[in-house]
Structure formats: structure tokens, C-alpha cells
Amino acid sequence: MNQNHDPVIHRLPPEIISHIFFHYSRVNKSFTTSAKTNTLFLGAVCRSWRQLAWATPELWNSFFIGYGIVSRWSESAHAEKLFSEWLERSAALPLTIQILDMNRRWGDEVYRAMTDVLNKHSARWYDMDLAISERHLHLFSGIALEKKSILRRLVLSTKLTRSEAALVRFKMNCSPIELKLASLSLEYVDILWDNLTVVHLSSLPVDEFFEVLQRCPNITTITLQKITRPSGTFIVPNTRIPCPRVLSFELSNIIDKVVLSQVLDLVKFPSLDQWSISTCAFPQRNMISFIEASSFTLKTFQIVGDRRISDRxxxxxxxxxxxxxxxxxFWFHDNLPTDSKVPFFSKLCSTTETDFLPRLQTLKFGYDLAFPLHALPKLFTTGHRRSLEVEINYEGPLTIIGDGIAERLLELVDKGFRVKVLCNGKADILEEYRVKQRSHKER
Incomplete structure (x- = not known):
């Protein structure tokens, strides 16, 4: 029937159809036939679609394997063959692989079947994300290669137990650029470290972080999350470790003041350009010492915290x-400032303290403010702040600001000041308020 009615799809060049197929299926690369946006579904339409889809490697060079998928896999005698064919259709393209089994629900037979196929293509592993059972980590080491692999991004997430420690090791002759480790010690990761530039460590002792810095001379981007006190696995240095190429430093959920102080006291980042601190302790003295020791020219700073940090x-x-x-x-817990006598805001508006953030160009707030919204116009009465761009992001209903405040802020916008109030990072509350007011007047 399709051939008799000559549908539009038959009049398109194969290259265009392949491009449409790619955008159709890229949102779901799961190795399963359950989702209709899956690549495998394209082959079920007709013979011509199947031939074209099977001959388009870009449709097959990335995939996700999760618990539900493996459950169906273990029940099907053809799943392993299907998985092998999926990889073969990717031709020689680099592979992006994500495997999720943090709840340890898969049996040994599933891992053996999966790795038998995957390891045959390990020379093409490019982006590998493994959140799996510890005792199966060593199975993903790939096959022996005459030269280093092309693996560039490696994510290993697992929870190590003492009884399984002897079985765990990811070993591969690879030199990734980006590495993320979650709850897995460096001693169980055997890779080449020289080319690493992006490192993300989560739920690891602080001595692991110092060891990474000494192994990775080219590191530029560091993210630390839920770092804990030293484990004794690696030596904690006595002096600051200089890292001249670090440009970005992100700290998240490090609530132990001792740990964060140790991090700040033993590193030096003279080229640091961006610094982010989210839900962490606030050892101000150690932070200032880190700043003075590094002597960087910071361009972007972001901080998330409570009222105590706001006041300091x-x-x-x-x-x-x-x-x-x-x-x-900042979080104020229903105790928002009621006037503009907030230290930060007062100094920002001061005509005498012009050395306080003299080069500031953009000021962004979360849904809680460091000063009351009705006092915002005062900021622009200072000459050196008139070109400042202010963006406030609320997470809540559009009615969160009153009509009076909205009108005052719109007056600023109409005078050419750069003020924006967003709702959930998207809708511009001020512009929606303007449209609403026009609608009322027309009625």
C-alpha cells in the first residue's frame, strides 16, 4: 500500500531520512523494544525503513542498559544475539555506553554475556558510564590492545565492601580526559592519569583528592561532592599542592568544616577563573587564606547557603x-530581610566603598534574596552600578511579587536598566505582568 500511494518518505533522499531517524531515536537509546522511540522500532515499519536504519551507524553507537532491560534480556534467548547485532551495526564509530545496576539485581550470567560482547568492541569505547555491582567491575577491562584505547570519559559509581575489595579493579590501557569516581577508591582504578583534565570525586576521603592532584598535572576542572575525612590510604601532604592549570573549582555538600578547611589549606590554584560552593561549611578564614595563597583573578563566583552565610x-x-x-x-526559612540593612547590599550600594566588587557586571539571585526586592531600585542610584545586570530567579507562582514592586521594577526596565525576574528559570515575571496590565486596560 505504501508503494502504491507513493508517500512523501519515499521521495526523500536516504541522507535526509537517516537524519530524521537519528533525531527520532536519540532520546531513547535503551537496549529494549518496549519504547516506541527506540532505534529497533524503526525496523518494524517496513523493509526499506529497516534496510536504511540498519545501515546507519549513528543510530547504534550509543545505548543504555538498565534493570528492566536486563530482566527481559535474561528471559529471552535472542537478547544476547540482538545486543551483538546492535554493536555491529555501529560500524567503526566510537561507542557511548551507560550501564545501571546499583541495586545489584543482575546475575553473573547476565554480566558474563554482556561483557563477552562489549569487550570485543573495547577499542571503540569512548564514553563509558558504569554504575554496577563491585564484584563485576573487573569484567569491563576490555581486551588486550596493542595501543591505548580511545576512551575519553569514564564514570565509575559503586559501593565497595571489604569482602569484595579483592575482586574489584577497573584496569584498562586508556588515557581518559574526564573521570568521575563515586564511592570507589583510586586504588581500584588502573588507568593512565596524565591526560586527565576534568575530575569529579563523590563520597570519597579527602586524601583521595590530594592523590588525584599529584597524579594529574594537566587538571583544569575539579568537582568535589560529599568528601569525607582522610582514610589513611594515601598520604596527606604537609604543604600546598600547586595546580597552575585549574580553572574551575566546584565544592558541593561538604558539611564537615574540618574536611573543607583541609582542602582549602593544601591547594593553590593561581589560574582559577570560576569557583562554586553549594551547601557546604563556611570556614571563612581558610577560604581567605586559599584566596591569598592562590592570588587568582576570579571572574565568576557562585555560593548556595543559609542565612548565616548571607550575613557574612x-x-x-x-x-x-x-x-x-x-x-x-540563600535560604532564610520564612525569615526574609525586611529592610535594606543587609551588609552585602549596603556595601554594594555604597558610594564610598567603590572598591567593593568594582568590576561586577552580572548579579544573579536564587529564589530567596540577600536583600528585599522592594529595595532593588536603590542599587541603581549609585553611579558605578547603573550598568549592572540583575537577574532574580524565583521558584514559585507568578504572584510571588506584588503589583507595587512589579511596577517599580518595570519602571527601571523602561529607563534602560537591566533587570529581569524569572520564574523557575524560564518565564519573565515582569514582562508577563506588563502583558497582564495591558490586558486589563483594554478591557
């Missing part, structure tokens, strides 16, 4: 004379 943040910010972009997000 100005003491830290005075050490950032080069800062151009500032992101603030």
Missing part, C-alpha cells in the same frame, strides 16, 4: 576585586 558573605567578597559575575542563593 561580604567579608569574603571583598577579596574578589576581579569578580565579574556573582550568583547568590
Amino acid at each position: 558573605i561580604h567579608n569574603l567578597l571583598r577579596h574578589f576585586p576581579s569578580l565579574e559575575t556573582l550568583h547568590l542563593r
Whole structure:
């Protein structure tokens, strides 16, 4: 029937159809036939679609394997053959692989079947994300290669237990650029470290972080999350470790003040350009010491914290004379400031303290403010702040600001000041308020 009626799809060049197939299936690369956006579904339409889809390697060079998929796999005698054919259709393209089994529900037979196929293509592993059972980690080491693999991004997430420690090791002759480790010690990761530039460590002792810095001379981007006290596995240095190429430093959920102080006291990042701190302790003295030791020209700073940090943040910010972009997000727990006598806001508006953030160009707030919204116009009465761009992001209903405040802020916008109030990072509340007011007047 399709051939008799000559549908439009038959009049398109194969290259265009392949491109449509790619965009159709890229949202779901799961190795399963359950989702209709899956690549395998394309072959079930007709013979011509199947021939074209099977001959388009870009449709097959990435996939996700999760618990539900493997459950169906273990029940099907053809699943292993189907998996092998999937990889063969990817031709010689680099492979992006994500495997998720953090709940340890898969049996040994599933892992053996899966790795038998995967390891045959290990020379093409490019982006590998493994969140699997510890005792199966060593199975993903790939086959022996005459030269280094092309693996560039490696994510290993697992929870190690003492009884399984002897079985765990990811070993491969690879030199990735990006590495993420979650709850897995460096001693169980046997790779080449020289080319690493992006490192993300989560739920690991702080001595692991110091060891990474000494192994990776080219590191530029560091993310630390839920770092804990030293384990004794690696030596904690006595002096600061200089890392001249680090440009970005992100700290998240490090609530132990001792741990965070140790991190800040033993590193030096002279080229640091971006610094982010989210839900962490606030050892102000150690932070200032880190700033002075590094002597960097920071351009972007972001901090998320509670009211206690809000009241003290100005003491830290005075050490950032080069800062151009500032992101603030504070929790006040229904105790928002009622006037403009907030230290940070007072210094920002001061006509005498012009050395406080003199190069600031962009100021962004989270849904809770470091000063009351009705006091915002005061900021622009200072000459050196008139070109400042202010963006406030609320997470809540559009009615969160009153009509009076909205009108005052719209007056600023109409005068050419750069003020924006967003709702959930998308809708511009001020512009929606303007449209609503026009609608009322027309009625």
C-alpha cells in the first residue's frame, strides 16, 4: 500500500531520512523494544525503513542498559544475539555506553554475556558510564590492545565492601580526559592519569583528592561532592599542592568544616577563573587564606547557603576585586530581610566603598534574596552600578511579587536598566505582568 500511494518518505533522499531517524531515536537509546522511540522500532515499519536504519551507524553507537532491560534480556534467548547485532551495526564509530545496576539485581550470567560482547568492541569505547555491582567491575577491562584505547570519559559509581575489595579493579590501557569516581577508591582504578583534565570525586576521603592532584598535572576542572575525612590510604601532604592549570573549582555538600578547611589549606590554584560552593561549611578564614595563597583573578563566583552565610558573605567578597559575575542563593526559612540593612547590599550600594566588587557586571539571585526586592531600585542610584545586570530567579507562582514592586521594577526596565525576574528559570515575571496590565486596560 505504501508503494502504491507513493508517500512523501519515499521521495526523500536516504541522507535526509537517516537524519530524521537519528533525531527520532536519540532520546531513547535503551537496549529494549518496549519504547516506541527506540532505534529497533524503526525496523518494524517496513523493509526499506529497516534496510536504511540498519545501515546507519549513528543510530547504534550509543545505548543504555538498565534493570528492566536486563530482566527481559535474561528471559529471552535472542537478547544476547540482538545486543551483538546492535554493536555491529555501529560500524567503526566510537561507542557511548551507560550501564545501571546499583541495586545489584543482575546475575553473573547476565554480566558474563554482556561483557563477552562489549569487550570485543573495547577499542571503540569512548564514553563509558558504569554504575554496577563491585564484584563485576573487573569484567569491563576490555581486551588486550596493542595501543591505548580511545576512551575519553569514564564514570565509575559503586559501593565497595571489604569482602569484595579483592575482586574489584577497573584496569584498562586508556588515557581518559574526564573521570568521575563515586564511592570507589583510586586504588581500584588502573588507568593512565596524565591526560586527565576534568575530575569529579563523590563520597570519597579527602586524601583521595590530594592523590588525584599529584597524579594529574594537566587538571583544569575539579568537582568535589560529599568528601569525607582522610582514610589513611594515601598520604596527606604537609604543604600546598600547586595546580597552575585549574580553572574551575566546584565544592558541593561538604558539611564537615574540618574536611573543607583541609582542602582549602593544601591547594593553590593561581589560574582559577570560576569557583562554586553549594551547601557546604563556611570556614571563612581558610577560604581567605586559599584566596591569598592562590592570588587568582576570579571572574565568576557562585555560593548556595543559609542565612548565616548571607550575613557574612561580604567579608569574603571583598577579596574578589576581579569578580565579574556573582550568583547568590540563600535560604532564610520564612525569615526574609525586611529592610535594606543587609551588609552585602549596603556595601554594594555604597558610594564610598567603590572598591567593593568594582568590576561586577552580572548579579544573579536564587529564589530567596540577600536583600528585599522592594529595595532593588536603590542599587541603581549609585553611579558605578547603573550598568549592572540583575537577574532574580524565583521558584514559585507568578504572584510571588506584588503589583507595587512589579511596577517599580518595570519602571527601571523602561529607563534602560537591566533587570529581569524569572520564574523557575524560564518565564519573565515582569514582562508577563506588563502583558497582564495591558490586558486589563483594554478591557
